[in-house]
Each structure stands twice: as C-alpha cells, then as structure tokens.
Amino acid sequence: MAQQIKKNNFEDSFGIHQLYIDILNCMPNIVYWVDNDCILKGCNNQFIQMLGLKEVGDLKGTPYEQMAKLTSWSNKRIESFRLDDMKVIFSGVAQYDVEESPIFNKKGEAVHYLSRRVPLFDNNHQVIGLVVVLTDVSERKKLEAQLSEQKSGQEHSKAEPVLVEEPHVLMVEDNFIAQKVEEALLTALHCHVDIADSGDKALKLFGPGKYDIVFMDIGLEDTSGYMVAKKFRQMEENTKFHVPIIALTSYQADVVKYDCNDYFMDGVLTKPLTSEQAKQIIQHFIYHENIDVAGLKSVK
Missing domain, CATH: 3.40.50.2300 (Response regulator)
Known part of the structure; x- marks a missing residue:
C-alpha cells in the first residue's frame, strides 16, 4: 500500500513537472534556471534553440559554457552575463526588465534582450537557485529607431522655416x-x-x-x-x-x-x-x- 502511494505521488509530481515544462515551452521567452552554484538545472525549448541544439539531451555543463561554445556571444559578454546571475543569487534580490547590452549574432545583427532574474528560495528562505527569463525585443528596438528617425525628420522639417536666413x-x-x-x-x-x-x-x-x-x-x-x-x-x-x-x-x-x-x-x-x-x-x-x-x- 505504501509503495503504491509513493508510486502515485511520484507519478503526480512527474506529471506536474512535465506540465510546467510544457507551459514554459509555449512561452516565446528564453527561460533557464540554475542552482546556487550556477549549474544548469533546466530550460525551455527556446533556450535550446538559441544555442542551436535540437534537444535538451545535447546540453551539458553550465549555460555560460554552452553560450561560449555554441553562440557568437563574446567571452566578455558571457562573463558579464554570468556575473549578473551570480549577483542575484548572492543578494537574493530579484531584477526585473533590465535592458541588456546588445549581443551580436553570427550575421553581425544586434540582438536586444530584456532580462528578468528571480532568485529561488527553499522553505527556510535560503536561496537555492535562480530563474532567468530573456525577452527578445530586437524588433521593438528597430521600430523605436525608425519612429525616432521619422520624428526627427518631421521636427527638422518643421524647423526649416526658422532656420532659413x-x-x-x-x-x-x-x-x-x-x-x-x-x-x-x-x-x-x-x-x-x-x-x-x-x-x-x-x-x-x-x-x-x-x-x-x-x-x-x-x-x-x-x-x-x-x-x-x-x-x-x-x-x-x-x-x-x-x-x-x-x-x-x-x-x-x-x-x-x-x-x-x-x-x-x-x-x-x-x-x-x-x-x-x-x-x-x-x-x-x-x-x-x-x-x-x-x-x-x-x-x-
């Protein structure tokens, strides 16, 4: 009887875990989470795709090692990313909607992310890890730049009569x-x-x-x-x-x-x-x- 209860609890826990993974995979955001030693403990499909991998089984090591090996991110940028993750783990203070410095892909195009870093706590309110959510806002940045150029051109056009001799x-x-x-x-x-x-x-x-x-x-x-x-x-x-x-x-x-x-x-x-x-x-x-x-x- 006890074994059956344990089996049912395991199946329920596994089912809930898989449900959460399915939900995360439906999100357009890039999501990964690490323990308090910055060892990768999980991620969604968008993170796997960002690395150019096909399935999570191909992922080994820390997320930063994978970024260095599989992406065009500079070592300096990856190290900065790792340090930002560690700061939140050590402080226990979440960071929301931080605009990251642009990262350049293999085509030389700037990729812009908004990041959220939220510490994970145990029952004793001790930090046991960190979840990181990256939102690609590159298209929005392009539109903002275009609108800014248009506005600047309109203001310049309106100002022309004043500038005439x-x-x-x-x-x-x-x-x-x-x-x-x-x-x-x-x-x-x-x-x-x-x-x-x-x-x-x-x-x-x-x-x-x-x-x-x-x-x-x-x-x-x-x-x-x-x-x-x-x-x-x-x-x-x-x-x-x-x-x-x-x-x-x-x-x-x-x-x-x-x-x-x-x-x-x-x-x-x-x-x-x-x-x-x-x-x-x-x-x-x-x-x-x-x-x-x-x-x-x-x-x-």
Whole structure:
C-alpha cells in the first residue's frame, strides 16, 4: 500500500513537472534556471534553440559554457552575463526588465534582450537557485529607431522655416504711414525690409535674387507700380530668379487682378495689409507652405 502511494505521488509530481515544462515551452521567452552554484538545472525549448541544439539531451555543463561554445556571444559578454546571475543569487534580490547590452549574432545583427532574474528560495528562505527569463525585443528596438528617425525628420522639417536666413523684403510704397505700418508688420515676422518711396528708388534697390518677396503699391505718384513690376521682370530675364511680387491697391482686388497678371505680378491685395495676411504671404511664398492667403486675388 505504501509503495503504491509513493508510486502515485511520484507519478503526480512527474506529471506536474512535465506540465510546467510544457507551459514554459509555449512561452516565446528564453527561460533557464540554475542552482546556487550556477549549474544548469533546466530550460525551455527556446533556450535550446538559441544555442542551436535540437534537444535538451545535447546540453551539458553550465549555460555560460554552452553560450561560449555554441553562440557568437563574446567571452566578455558571457562573463558579464554570468556575473549578473551570480549577483542575484548572492543578494537574493530579484531584477526585473533590465535592458541588456546588445549581443551580436553570427550575421553581425544586434540582438536586444530584456532580462528578468528571480532568485529561488527553499522553505527556510535560503536561496537555492535562480530563474532567468530573456525577452527578445530586437524588433521593438528597430521600430523605436525608425519612429525616432521619422520624428526627427518631421521636427527638422518643421524647423526649416526658422532656420532659413532672415527673409529680405522690398516694399515699394510712397505713403509714409503705410510704410511704417507695413514695415512694423514685416519686421515682427523677422523680415529685413528695404523701403522704396518711388519707382526710381525701387529700380536702384532691386536686383535679381536680392529679395525674397516684393510688395508693390500700384498707385505710385511718380510712376505706375505696373511699370516697375514689368521692369523688375525684365531685369530677371535670363536668370534663374523670379521674385514673388504682391500688388497692393486701394481698389477692390478683384477689379485689378487681371491687370496685375498682365504685368507679371503674383497676386493682389486690397489695402491695408493685415498682420495675418503678412504672415500667410511669408509662409506661402517664401517658405512654400500649403497655406492660403486671406483676400489674395490672382488669375493663376
């Protein structure tokens, strides 16, 4: 009777042990456990596969000896791994989700693991071993790196307008008050502004590629803003430059937009220029952002 009980207890224990092994083998993690002398006492199939073996019967010695013999891990990295295991055995303090230094496989690819080291205790709370769980997070690290690069590229793209050299603006305007208002709006947007209060001065100041944008009052006293714009375009002929010219008028913009187009201007606004319009013009014509300019009329 006693022998039958012992036999049943052994079979029950063996069955439970095998059940635990089956559960561990279903885990995607690499699992092994050692005694307090760091001698391998068990592992799951993922650990066997990491070593390149086919079955547990092929495994002999300590896990670190097997790593040195069967993997491409460096001796320095394996020794560091062994010492980390021993620290937990000696201290009895578990370590959770430690990001290990990358390990390079035979292809030279970096493999990243998160490690968990948990001491095993007997009934007297004495350390009798250690279980180590390694989670391969290499794919996650690759995705994080890709996302980081994308984010960096997006931030760089967003920062580009700030990094562009201070925009140079030519304002052709003969009304003193309008000059001061428009100059204040544009300097607030970090623009360098040159003012021409006549057609002649505008022609002296202008040069192909010198300005990023021109604001042109089409009702100048000494000449027509249309003619000044036409001469600007003649100066740009046979060059790679085409400065945006925005006409400013006291009339309804819809009324004069066709004339502005005939004289090679890029759009027309009814005065006064607002701070919102000034900002949108800088964004649209200088930084080439996909932003509409409120009130801007054009036949293009």
